[in-house]
Structures are given as C-alpha cells and as structure tokens.
Amino acid sequence: MTTDAIEVGGLVKRYGTFVAVDGLDLHVAPGTVHGFLGPNGAGKSTTIRVLLGLGRAGGGRVRVLGLDPATHAAEITRRTSYVPGEVALWPDLTGQEMLDALAGLRGARDTAAERRLTAEFALDTRRRVRTYSKGNRQKVALIAAFAAPTDLLVLDEPTSGLDPLMEEMFQRCVREATADGRTVLLSSHILAEVEKVCDEVTIIKDGRLVEAGRLADLRHLAASTVTARPAADRAVLVAERLRDLGLDVRADDGTLSVSTPRALVPAALGVLAAAEADDITCAPANLEDLFLRHYAVVPR
C-alpha cells in the first residue's frame, strides 16, 4: 500500500472554547483530485491551515507528504502549492514581481510553465497588483501554484472570483496536474466543479466528517429529481399514484417535482408517461442534493 499524500486521523483544532475541527479524518491518495466540501464555517480552511503548518493541531495525527506539519512545515510547503480563497498581494508590486517573489522564495521555478499559464489565464503581469480585481489576484496565486514544481496542490476555494471561462481553464490545469502525477486537495463550494474534476470527496460539517468516498459510490445515496406538467384535470390523480410508490411529491403552479431514489426512477417515469404529462425531466443525483440533505446548518 502506498502512503497517502495527506493522512489525517482524529484532528482536533480549538480556538479558545470553540471547537473548529472535532475528530476529523481525511485521506488523500497520491495522484488523485480530492474534493473537500462543506458549508461556510465547517472547518475546511482551518483544516487546510493545519495541513500547511500555519495552524497547530490541538490533537490527532497529521501527515502531509509523509511529514508532520507541526515540525516540518517548511519541508512540506517547499513541495506544496497553496492558493487561498482570499488572495492578498502587495499592492505596489506588479503581477510579475509577485510571481518572481513567490518563485524566488521557493527556490525552484519552471519559467516555461509560468509563461504558458500567464498567457492561458490572460493575465497582464506588467500591471501593479493594486489595479487587479479579486479574480486577477486569484490568477496570480493560481499561476504561481500550478507553475511551481511541487508534488501537492492545496486549493482553498480557489475559483470564487473567476469567470466561467477561467473556471474551465482552472479545471484543465487540475487535470494536467494529476496527469503529471501531482496530488490535488480542492476545497470548494462549486459543486459542478468538484463533480467535474474530483475522484473522491470528503464532506464535513461543524468540524466533523459527514461522508467520504468515491464520487461514483456517493451518488447512490442521492435521489434523482423528476419533474413534469400533467394536464390540470389529471394532476391530483398523478400525484396520488406517485405517492403510492412511496415518493415525496411537491406541486408548484401545475408542475410536479418528485425526489426519487435511483431504483424507483423507471416506475415514476412510467406513471408520468402513462398520464401523458408535458415537460418531463429527470435530473441525475448531484452534490447539490448531498449538500441539501446533509447541511441543515445550525449556527454554533
């Protein structure tokens, strides 16, 4: 068995009496893209800061690239690229100077990759950082992260300021990174993005693990959503038949919406087809549903 790129067992992180992370497990296999999901305040960033040695674990076992970040942060981060969600840069430097500084400090640089990424992300690096939008600042951090010759990429909601075109660019970069054998931990809110690039996910809430595993397996847990517009005079009858199947039916302005486990999808569609309903749709399970089922967030 190969060692995991990230191996966290029973991680605890407290701020005063507030427990931000409470017994979290996280395993990221080398060469994979691992989605790290959770609502705001779930403890994602806190966990990531512990992985990078920016915060100190209050308990549990943490290994990143086989090393303990509490004692070997510099050794770990030398081989790790990090992109925070809110990228702050020195306003008086130009984008190029910022890339120079980050690569210079790391002491390892792939200038060809940096030039290629700068062109692909369409970033004018001659401009001073103070003129950059949030998205442009994020591009600087992303270019520095992907261009650096590192083994692990830790990305904390890295695309929140990017436009859709650049998001696509980002997803391509992630795939290229894994193709090169690099490992990616991607914390995100954008489920479509996670679904497109991640092999496995870990979902946390209130600092605790909710669900972890291969995306393909987790999909079984979620229900598909079937919608349709039956003729007005048959609507009540159709809804009753669907309820007879044991389904949860909601009606809204003539449109029926049914949350359907995978096994019952053919039966539900059969009922609707028999009633000659209009606009029948069937959306497969996505992480949005996983979120909605698990993240009834309580303030704490």
Place this chain on the structure above:
Amino acid sequence: MSLTRLMLRRLRWTLGAWLLLLVGICFATVSAYQNTYATDQQRRAAAELARADRATTVLYGQLPDPGTPAQMYAWEAGAIVTILVAVMAVLVTVSLTRAPEDDGTLELLRGSGLPQRRPLHSAMTVLAGAAVLLGLGCGAAAGLHTGGVDGVTWSGAAAFGTTIALTFLVLSAGTAVLAQIAATAGHARMLGLAVVGAAFAVRAAADVSGTGALNRLTPLGLRATIEPFSGDHWAAAVPPALAVILLGALAEVLGRRREYGAGFLRRRDTADSRLHTRTPLGLSARLGRSSLLAWTVAVAAVGTLFASMGSGTVEQSRGGDLGGFLGSQLGTGDPVAAYLAYSDTVVGIVVCAYAVLSVLASRRWEGAGLTDLVLTTGVRRWAPLAAQTAVTAAGCAVILVATGALGALVTPAVIDGEDVGTRAFAYAIGQWPAAVATAGCVALLIGLSPRLSALAWLPLAASALLALFGPLLEIPQRIQDLGFFRHVPDVAGPDPAAGALAALVGLGVLLSLLGAAATTRRDVRLS
C-alpha cells in the same frame, strides 16, 4: 454645511496639533531674541555676522536693518514657522480633498446625493478657517510681547500673522489644484511637498543673490515682501491674496472636469521591473524600499534643519541664561554637544517611530494573509518576522547615517564651536542602538501574539517621555536611564563611554530573536 462639520470632525486632532505646535513656537521663541544679547552692541555684531553668513541666509533669508529682536524673530523663527506652515498646508489640503476619494469614504456620501462640487467647497471652507486661526494665533502670540521685546508692535504682529495665514492659503490653494491633477492622494502629497521645496529654493536663491524681486514669486518669500516688524508693507499682501482666489477658481474648474477618484495625470500602473530575491530578507528590503527613501529624505532634511537652528540656543547657553525646557534639555555640559545631543534625541525618537511602523508591517501582512503566501513557499516560520526586524534595523541605520552626514556638512557652517561636524554625525548615528532596542520590543510583542501589537508604541512613548521631560520633572536619574535615549556619549569629550549603547543593541537583538522564536509556537493569525 454638514460635510464641513464632518471634515472638521475627522481632522480635528490633526488640525489642533498643528495649530498648537505653530502658535506655540511663535509664542515661545519671541523673548529668546530679546534675552540672548545683553547689549545693543552685541546684538548688532550678531546681526552683522548673520548678514555676512551665507548659510544662515540660505536657511532664513536676509535680516532686515537694523536687526531688532523682533526682526530677528520674524527672520529666524518666522522662517521655521513658514516652512512648517507650508508642509501643514500640503498635508491638510490633501487629506481634505483627494484622500477621502482614494480611501473610499467619500463614495458613500456621493452615493447619498451629495452635490459633486460640495466636497471641494467644504474643504476650502475648512482651510480658510484654519488660515484665519493660524493668522490670529501666530499674530497674537507675537503681539502679546509688545513692550517686552524690542521692535514688537501690534501692527507688526498683524503683518506677521497675515504673512503666515497667506503662506498657508497660497500653498493650500496650490495643493488643491495639484489634488485635481495628481493621480492619487499620495501623488498629490508628493507634488505639493516638491512645490514647497521649490518655493524654498527660489526664496533662498532670491536672498543669496540679492534679487528681491524673485521673492515675489514664492509663497515662502512673503516675509521678505511684507516685512513684518520692519516695513509692514500691506500692499505686498494683495498679489498673494489674488493668487489664492485664482488658484481656488482653477481648482474648482479642474475639479468639474475630472473623473471621481482620478486626476489629469495618469498613474503609472504598469512596469517591466522584475524582483530578484530568494530570501525573506530580500523581499522585506524590496517592500520597504520606497518608504525608507521617503523617511531618509524627510528625517535628514528636517533633522539637519533642526540641528542648524541651534546657533542661537548655543549662544544663549554659553551666556548661561537658558532656562525652562531647553535649559533642562541642554544641562550644564559643553553647549554645542548638549544642543546636538538634544536635537539628535528628537531625531532618534522619530527614527524609532519609523522602526515601530516598519516592524508592525509584519503584523499587518500576517493579518492580510500575505505571510501565508510567503510561508507556503517553504520559508521557515520564524523567518518573515526576523527578516522584517533586521531590515528595519538596517533601514534605521540608513536614515541615521544620511542624517548624520548631512548634519556634519551643514551644522559647522551655522553653529560656532569645536568638532561641530563630528559631533553632529556621532550624535545622529548614536541613536541607532535605541532604534534596534525599539524594533526588538515590537518584534517580541508580535512574536508572542499579534494582539499584543497594540502595545507596540509603549516602549517608545515611555522612553521619549523620560528623555524629553525627565530632567525638567526631576525624575531620579536611575529611572531616566531606563529609557532608550540620552545614552549617546560626546565623542569629542574625554573618554566617551559606549557601554549603554552596546547594552541597547544587545537587548534589541535578544528581543528580536525571542520574538522570532515565539512565532514558531503560535498559529499564523488572519484578521
């Protein structure tokens, strides 16, 4: 009207401090000119000396005949006060006009239906009010000595106050124009201070070459054209008053034609420069470069000006009749050494303020997440703070060496005495250990916890109070010795002792190392 009140409220402490300082100087220095010279004979000799001396002519201008104490006051103290007034005009005008656009505070008000021209009008109202207070305050400060000091009259004092108020208004109106043209508030400030420098240069050229007409072209030449306590030429006040109106109107016209938050000049927002650094030390040095340059120029210029203003005080001290605050500062040793020790202590306090701000930058960067970016390139946890502290100490050395070198060049020309240049240099660089100790204190506080950075100014404030008021308040010597200042020995005196300075450097280095080590035991904290 309410915007005017809001502006006054935002700037009340700044305006109040400037007014207090300037009126205070005007009031406190008058009697010194009467007391310095025991007889008319002595005073006339000093006046002759001053007229013949090129350095004092450059600094203060030409001393009018016959050189009464009132004339000497308007000539010397007047020169210092008008320069300070000019700097005040630039800084205050920019903070009233462009700064609220750059920091975004005005945007909300504009969004709430404030007429476009209102901010400039309100700023002008506040500036006019400040000019009136300055004129009245400084005029009264001088006029109150009528009868006590030869040559001081109420009409002369009125002319003196008018000179100061007009100097302020001309430079304010000029800066208001620059604020419409400049790309940013910082840019406007730089242009304004450059104008002050140019105004000083034109005045100095006019006085050195004897071309009096040139003085009509510079706001700092108003003392020479209005001649308070000599001719009280009120007609000479008309051209600058017209200039104020014209410049104000120009600012108004330009203000209507520019875009909010932008000037007519474009900011250079692109550059092809690269950054070659492989260490946190190099990065800190690069980031602090421009601010260090500004501090060096400012401290060297003002510090040297301050040191060279001491000739009168040194003479007075030689006469043995120096009392009060200055007397307590100078003590009973060699007057030249004592004065330079005093003026360079003030320089030391200012440089320590730079040290505090510079090390605190490290805390700001940590809060903003910049330290995260640096640390995640494989940099050791203790390195960013250690690098910033080391760069700060080196920056303080740069400022002090520049100040000392300039002082060594200028002061021997204006102050009579032995080893003036050597002493000016030595007392300046002798402030470095205090700066290292101050930087070390701040580094330790930040290292222990970012929250403790609220205490960063405490060691400096306590040391400054002990140095400035310790002797006057007769605080026991062993307590005074705990402060960081006043430990610099007289290099020209018999066996200078540098043990305290070595201890300060040692303390600073130790605290810095402890601070850097302490960061490794805590989280990087975002704010």
